[in-house]
Amino acid sequence: MQTFDLEANGLRALNEKLQAQAQNTNETAWSVVNPRGSHAIAVGLDAPIEVTVNGSTGYYCAGMNQQATVHVKGNVGPGAAENMMSGKVVVEGDASQYAGATGHGGLLVIKGNASSRCGISMKGIDIVVGGNVGHMSAFMAQAGHMVVCGDAGDALGDSIYEAKLFVRGAVKSLGADCVEKEMRTEHIAKLTELLAAAEIDADPNDFKRYGSARQLYNFNIDNAY
Amino acid sequence: MAKDDKTAPQTLPRYSNTFTPEVNAEIRRAAATGIYDIRGGGAKRKVPHFDDLVFLGASMSRYPLEGYREKCETSVTLGTRFAKKPIELKIPITIAGMSFGALSAQAKEALGRGATMAGTSTTTGDGGMTPEERGQSERLVYQYLPSRYGMNPVDLRKADAIEVVVGQGAKPGGGGMLLGQKISDRVAEMRTLPKGIDQRSACRHPDWTGPDDLEIKILELREITGWEKPIYVKVGAARPFFDTTLAVKAGADVVVIDGMQGGTAATQDVFIEHVGIPTLACIREAVAALQELNMHREVQLIVSGGIRSGADVAKALALGADAVSIGTAAMVAIGDNDPKWEDEYQALGSTAGAYDDWHEGKDPAGISTQDPELAKRLDPVEAGRRLNNYLKVMTLEAQTLARACGKNHVNNLEPEDLQALTVEAAAMAKVPLAGTTWIPGQGGM
Numbered sequence: 052m053q054t055f056d057l058e059a060n061g062l063r064a065l066n067e068k069l070q071a072q073a074q075n076t077n078e079t080a081w082s083v084v085n086p087r088g089s090h091a092i093a094v095g096l097d098a099p100i101e102v103t104v105n106g107s108t109g110y111y112c113a114g115m116n117q118q119a120t121v122h123v124k125g126n127v128g129p130g131a132a133e134n135m136m137s138g139k140v141v142v143e144g145d146a147s148q149y150a151g152a153t154g155h156g157g158l159l160v161i162k163g164n165a166s167s168r169c170g171i172s173m174k175g176i177d178i179v180v181g182g183n184v185g186h187m188s189a190f191m192a193q194a195g196h197m198v199v200c201g202d203a204g205d206a207l208g209d210s211i212y213e214a215k216l217f218v219r220g221a222v223k224s225l226g227a228d229c230v231e232k233e234m235r236t237e238h239i240a241k242l243t244e245l246l247a248a249a250e251i252d253a254d255p256n257d258f259k260r261y262g263s264a265r266q267l268y269n270f271n272i273d274n275a276y
Numbered sequence: 277m278a279k280d281d282k283t284a285p286q287t288l289p290r291y292s293n294t295f296t297p298e299v300n301a302e303i304r305r306a307a308a309t310g311i312y313d314i315r316g317g318g319a320k321r322k323v324p325h326f327d328d329l330v331f332l333g334a335s336m337s338r339y340p341l342e343g344y345r346e347k348c349e350t351s352v353t354l355g356t357r358f359a360k361k362p363i364e365l366k367i368p369i370t371i372a373g374m375s376f377g378a379l380s381a382q383a384k385e386a387l388g389r390g391a392t393m394a395g396t397s398t399t400t401g402d403g404g405m406t407p408e409e410r411g412q413s414e415r416l417v418y419q420y421l422p423s424r425y426g427m428n429p430v431d432l433r434k435a436d437a438i439e440v441v442v443g444q445g446a447k448p449g450g451g452g453m454l455l456g457q458k459i460s461d462r463v464a465e466m467r468t469l470p471k472g473i474d475q476r477s478a479c480r481h482p483d484w485t486g487p488d489d490l491e492i493k494i495l496e497l498r499e500i501t502g503w504e505k506p507i508y509v510k511v512g513a514a515r516p517f518f519d520t521t522l523a524v525k526a527g528a529d530v531v532v533i534d535g536m537q538g539g540t541a542a543t544q545d546v547f548i549e550h551v552g553i554p555t556l557a558c559i560r561e562a563v564a565a566l567q568e569l570n571m572h573r574e575v576q577l578i579v580s581g582g583i584r585s586g587a588d589v590a591k592a593l594a595l596g597a598d599a600v601s602i603g604t605a606a607m608v609a610i611g612d613n614d615p616k617w618e619d620e621y622q623a624l625g626s627t628a629g630a631y632d633d634w635h636e637g638k639d640p641a642g643i644s645t646q647d648p649e650l651a652k653r654l655d656p657v658e659a660g661r662r663l664n665n666y667l668k669v670m671t672l673e674a675q676t677l678a679r680a681c682g683k684n685h686v687n688n689l690e691p692e693d694l695q696a697l698t699v700e701a702a703a704m705a706k707v708p709l710a711g712t713t714w715i716p717g718q719g720g721m
Contacts, residue, residue: 066499090492095429095500110489111496115429130483130493134427152483153424155468171482172424174468191478193468210476212469268473269456270311 053078057092058085065092069119072098088128093121096138113140116157129166132159135176141249148185151178154195160249167204170197173214179249189216190226198245200253208261212268216261217242219253228267234260302545312546314453316378316634316644318446318539318582318604323554325537325582326591328701329694330710333680341679348675349685352599354576355437355506355529358498362529363415363437363506365599366395367671368686369589371663372534372580372603373419373439373510375401377454377463377475378541378634379607380651381408382659383643386610388412389656390663394671399439399601402452402477402541404466405431412660417508420497422451422478425467429500437530438497439508440490442481442519445538445555445581447547448512452477454542458637460646487522494527508532513558513581514551520565520577530576531566532601533558537582539604541644542635555581555592557704560691563596572596586673593674594689595705609666610659612643 055065065083072078081102086092090109093102096119104112107125117136126144135154142150145163152168154176161169161178167185170178170192179198186204189197192214202220209226215238216229225231242255291297302313334340341348355362371391376384378401385408391398397415404426410416418435420427432438443449454463454475464471484493494507509523510532523531535555540548559579566572579592580601592600613621615628620640624633634644642653678686681693695710696702702709703716 062499063503067502070500070502091496091499094496097429110492111483114496115432115500117429129489130496133483134424134429136428149483153427155428168482172478174424190482191476212473268470270453270474 052080052082054082054084056084057089058087062089062091066094069093069096069100069102072100074098076100086125090128093119096121107144116140126163132157135159145182151176154178158248160251162251164201170195170214173197177245179245179251181251183220186223187226189214192216196241196245198242198249198258200251208263210267211263213263217258218261219258222261225261228264229261230264232260232262234258312544314542314635315545315548315632316539316541317548317632318537319549321549323536324556324698324700324704325554326556326588328556328698329591329696329705329707331590331677331681331693332695334682338682340682341684343676343679346679347684348679350671350675352576352687354578354599357529357575358503358527359506359529360502360504361436363397365397365415367667368593368599369667369670370396370578370599370601371398371606372601373399373401373417373441374603374607375403375541376406376409377403377458377467377646378644380642380645380654381406382651382654382656383607383610384409385412385656386654386659386663387606388416389660390606390610390667391415393660393664394667396667397436402454403463405434410434422481424482425477432497433501435505437506437508438501439510439532440494440497441510443512443514443534444510444540445512445534445536445552446540447543448514448552449479450543450547450551451479452541452543453635455635455637458635458646463646487526490526506530508578510534512538513553513555516558516561517565520562521569524566524569524571524575528575530578531562532578532580533562535579535581538580554704555579556701559592559595559597560706573598586670587677589670590674590677590686590689591694593686594693595691598687605666606663607643609663610643611641611654611662612639614641617641
């Protein structure tokens with residue numbers, strides 16, 4: 052295990068070191084201490100390494116991640132795992148706004164609650180939230196899956212495209228063109244797989260599925276408001 | 277005299293200046309469809325522009341340089357503030373962002389070829405980076421857009437600079453709409469959306485909400501790319517003084533201001549014509565912000581929106597820009613709206629020179645289309661050569677004007693070299709009305 056003291060050595064040195072890891076690196080386990088809410092921790096990684104951040108982070112933790120597993124033992128600020136391409140990001144605490152925004156792939160697990168706009172414009176990422184998500188989550192979500200084990204705020208899935216949303220608790224309101232959909236066998240199977248990958252104990256049969264009514268896919272004046 | 281006496285003197289039918297034939301046609305169209313007009317291109321209304329300025333060629337009080345014999349430099353370096361690898365351009369004219377999706381692959385390739393031959397940069401657009409574009413562009417600016425279509429760290433690292441697009445001149449505050457007919461399999465795949473559906477580009481970034489957030493976003497982009505690449509921030513001209521101030525505060529290496537004559541692939545006509553301010557009006561405001569921050573020339577300023585000639589280039593530089601950017605003019609140079617396709621433009625209800633339904637994907641020139649048969653009409657090699665020629669001409673023109681003003685570098689042109697032909701232009705460009713020392717709002721006589 053490599054230990055990196057962020058306070059002592061600085062952000063540039065941390066990211067430079069982590070980004071320099073090759074595919075076949077033998078330094079696969081990294082521990083970051085003293086994050087103290089710093090922004091852009093462990094961004095742009097592209098190697099199969101495991102990074103544990105011991106504390107809470109600021110904006111964009113693990114942004115644009117590829118391949119790496121980033122484990123945050125604390126809370127994360129806005130934009131955690133934004134535009135993630137692959138790999139896994141696990142947040143033990145809560146997440147601020149736009150977690151997983153525009154993510155193209157990989158798995159983001161938030162054990163606590165996520166704030167507003169979680170999964171905004173997601174493009175293939177899978178997001179599992181142990182608690183609740185705030186308003187406008189999955190806004191304009193294009194592809195991927197969002198699992199919410201708690202409740203969802205207002206306007207869930209507003210203007211959603213092809214992403215699939217699973218919510219166990221209450222949904223305060225659905226956004227434009229987002230509707231409840233039938234939970235078929237393949238959806239139960241996918242949900243089971245995602246909950247297992249997130250290591251969250253929940254019964255897939257307790258969830259409802261939401262997705263696009265596909266009424267906004269082509270411009271129609273009658274849909275304007 | 278009888279009412280039906282045809283020989284009696286009559287007044288000629290007279291069109292209203294308010295209800296022109298165009299206005300009436302739009303009223304009828306709106307009444308029939310219930311939808312506002314969506315189109316491409318830029319503002320068509322006449323607004324104060326560079327034509328309203330003239331250079332004061334050297335005579336007694338200034339000493340000119342000999343045309344063609346005495347050197348007049350044109351190179352410019354962008355991104356000198358923080359980037360480890362600033363961009364070196366041979367000419368101060370760059371190609372603005374235009375997306376693959378809005379434009380055909382052949383058109384994008386042609387822009388890359390022409391820009392590379394001329395020693396300048398081209399720019400991606402909404403929709404991501406194509407291998408052809410990267411391959412043909414020696415210097416490629418990767419736009420980081422609200423939609424984040426096709427955004428990935430691999431392409432981010434392949435870029436020579438990153439342009440965070442906050443807005444564009446044709447529609448400050450507005451998003452885009454790429455209609456379904458232009459969404460081919462490849463465009464759909466690049467944007468992670470089903471084929472054939474309308475693709476909405478957001479009007480704001482999904483993961484930051486103001487200049488303080490932008491500062492942190494730029495930090496993230498720099499951390500991901502090793503602080504190597506210049507970070508541009510592009511805004512549509514609306515409040516250029518404050519937007520430039522905030523962009524600099526957020527850490528921009530380069531500020532791009534796009535005036536209201538800037539183009540777009542598709543948006544509401546009402547937006548194109550009625551939102552934003554003229555290019556002429558934004559330069560001095562942006563420069564004033566940079567000067568107040570002691571950042572003029574440290575943070576470079578690129579100005580775009582209706583740049584057409586070397587005269588426009590020279591005037592923008594004289595007002596304080598470090599470089600300009602062209603979009604619509606580059607499309608025309610590679611063949612858009614060419615009269616040779618007149619019959620086909622007419623069949624589409626338009627005419628060569630006025631065709632602007634770029635969103636429909638039926639462009640006879642093969643440029644603003646994804647129809648493979650139409651796109652094949654554009655030879656990217658020949659079109660690239662034409663763009664290179666055009667860029668050369670613009671550069672020669674700008675050099676000629678700079679020499680006449682006694683400058684051995686086009687960037688040495690200054691506001692003192694200009695006067696205005698109209699009060700409006702004098703006020704906007706903050707140069708004296710010709711024959712006076714009067715700058716409206718600033719005294720003089």
